[in-house]
Amino acid sequence: MAAPFDVTIRGGRIATDRETLQADIGVRDGVIVAIDSRLPPAARDIDAAGRWVLPGGIDSHVHIEQLSGMGRMCADDFYSGTVSAAFGGTTTIIPFAAQHRGKRIPDVVADYARRAREKAVIDYGFHLILADPDEEALTQHLPQAIRDGISSFKVYMTYDALKLDDYQLLDVLALAGREGALVMIHAENHDMIRWIAQRLLERGHTAPKFHAVAHDAIAETEASHRAIALSRLVDVPVLLVHVAGAETVQLVRSAQRLGSKVYAESCPQYLFLTADDLDLPGVEGAKFCCSPPPRDARSQEAVWAGLKDGTLGLYSSDHAPYRFDASGKLPRGEATTFKEMANGVPGIELRLPLLFSEGVQQGRITINEFVALTATNHARMYGLSHCKGNLAVGLDADLALWNPDREVTVSAGMLHDNVGYTPYEGRRLRGWPELVMSRGRVVVEGDRLLAARGSGRYIARRSPEATLPAAGTPPASRLPAMLGLQGKAWPTL
Template sequence: MDSRFDLTIRNGRIVTDTEIIDGDVGIRDGCIAAIGPELPAGLRDIDAAKKWVLPGGIDSHCHVEQLSGMGMMCADDFYSATVSAAFGGTTTIIPFAAQHRGMKIPDVVKDYSERARTKAVIDYGFHLILANPDDDTMTRDLPEAIRGGISSLKIYMTYDRLKLEDIQFLDVLELAREHNALVMVHAENNDIIKWLAKRLIERGHTAPKFHAVAHDPLAEAEATNRAITFSRLVDTPILIVHVSGGDTVGLIRSARTLGAHILAESCPQYLFLTAGDLDRLGLEGAKFCCSPPPRDAQAQEAIWDGFSDGTLATYSSDHAPYRFDATGKLPKGDQTTFKDMANGVPGLELRMPLLFSEGFLAGRIDIHEFVRLTASNHADLYGLSPRKGRITVGADADIAVWNPARETRITYSDLHDQVGYTPYEGRVVKGWPEIVISRGRIVIEDQQLHVERGSGQYLQRGAPRLSWPEKKAPLHGQGSFIKSAMAAAKGD
């Protein structure tokens, strides 16, 4: 029996949870078999001298081959999305299987599973978008999906066709508590946004820049505060997705300091874009419209601070790819208003290079924080540990070899999604993942794809692995409903 490694990565700077090791990684049968200096030769050796050897990224918030609440289909299918992700150093994605009104969860899961199975080139799981919490969904279909490995779901507090009422939100939290699932929340106040948008359009303010006006930061802050309250009442952890600015970061930080079980993420658009990008000639600003919208420089600093102090646990792309035409951003041509256009920006491929350049190399975060924000925290929160997210013996060999000296001027023609543009056009980044490995397979090398369509694997996920800061002060109301119910039961 040949005991050599299938692949050895040599002479790299290997980042583990706790240290940086100058040495080698030995890979056998798709897993990491050894880490250390001067490992034996592999059937193939990769020289990673002067390179960073990092875990393959996990993007736990992206929209792929998904019909939006407005009825618009994403530009990327599971092939183009996973190829694009891989070129950017990501080796696992967790997109959404989206339930719309009247749809049954088993049908939704079957549909998305079949699309991904035949197209994905890297590994993937699913979250459920829950929009139809009827009796069958809540008593049978959702618990079965969670037991089957879809251990996270997303609910909306905005969008008329997707939003849940507060009482439904509470029902979902109770179910998630019972079945040990993580609830992701799009937190914006729907009525604030509708009220502002109506008045803007009545006054002729229809340009893309008014999207940012309608989605006032207070709409996000109010909904976040309400979601935190619900989480405390039912004593169920939640994760606030795509946090955009200071008010919301402050609310989450305060709640966590007091002991509330609140998690949060943010995204590239809130670090590298501003509301000013929406104010471009004609309808060009539509390319930068997402919900919540980018804010300003002060909001960007608040997001950086949130990453630095752990208030924000994950950095995801929220890749929502819509073309700049009638299929996405311009459904009514030059008569399109900010209320008509599809919300979302592309970001799968550039998520990690942007943070590596402007976060790690610029000195805002260290290399361990980069790994936590792009990989290991995602694995913990979404039930993929210890298989994914870390360079450790026994884990899947999901690895990216980064050249920190490589400078790249971003241009859409060099990217691999199907959107047709990038909001980061012309930006120069330093550092790039030159070799990307998934389960021991070389996926990307020499700027070429080396695996077949459909070669990615579905990931059945376990329960979230959660940890919390030590409570600094009494948090009145945490789990008050649950505690009251238990006390009442004992009284019986």
């Protein structure tokens, strides 16, 4: 008689975003089909005694095999990037198919899909980066991409090659409202940064630490305020990515309490790094340069508080991998100025271990909040909860067994990305994923990769399913009704 399950995960402590229980999980054909005590034997039984059994992480903000606005290719392709993600307990990623000006969206998506299909070892969806919202894009290509399962796109308020003006942002928001898509916004005031940077360079201040000076926290807060105002004008939700500063966290919290439809994420670099990390001899500080830059201890505490109280509903890596050489961070070697260094830090493999060790183990967040911040909220926000993001009957068997007692000292040599360094070198972490399963197949066990190149699958995403409760009601605008804009009413995270 055949076993009722292909795999049973037996005797672990299971955590979802809402509950914790001791039970077995039965898997058949890649899907969770039973969660109960004392399930019958399977073709393979996995002993999870003493381990946390958690949903596989969803990293909804990663840059992989993507050409940046500065013309630099990421160090990670879809193979190294997804292998690194898997070893860190992540089973689904949503990277960016990046449109640059003059490029047609269907061509961008087709090229990106081919790269992923050939190399990814875990499942993936796509966002679009939208840099050229012309009439063809807005009336034909974006609506088609949304129908094909790319239900979110990112826009920039800074970077010469990518930034949109407010008029263009309103066009994009209006389209998102009509089509049921989500707009992600990189909010920094471009002219503030440009003005400060020019004056720093004129005075010979070229070192990496001046990147943090040029990207002043006020630039983030001002642009975030403006993005929220544009969102309110057309009554369409927005998501502010990589929130860094204490003032921006408070701005988002206040806007949410007044009923604005604004959501926000933050990232490891804003919990574990500060601007002081950029102040190193020579160009070493370039390893810590990202935008927005890490701030200070006060901002770190504000980000922790925002993750705890739900102001920041998502915790992503913003993995932006560039090597510490002429191909990435240092195009002119030691002579490279802060304005020429590729912006971004790696973090796809350490995202979950960092938060588990310093959040769950230190009592800053609960295990259920960890699950919500790293998996469940991403699934709800980005239209994946029909198959990903939790441990429940009917969902894909995407999960990780975590050893809460395993201690690891971080080094670049232990990681599986193609960057060659980590900004978290030497950090001591407690808690580590030791077995990772994607759609019922074990992809990582101990130090072994068991998944084949190209075995990951594309997930067509649905319209976003998560939004904030109506904590307050902002003054009503007659504009959406006058212009025929229909905003989407979503339930809460």
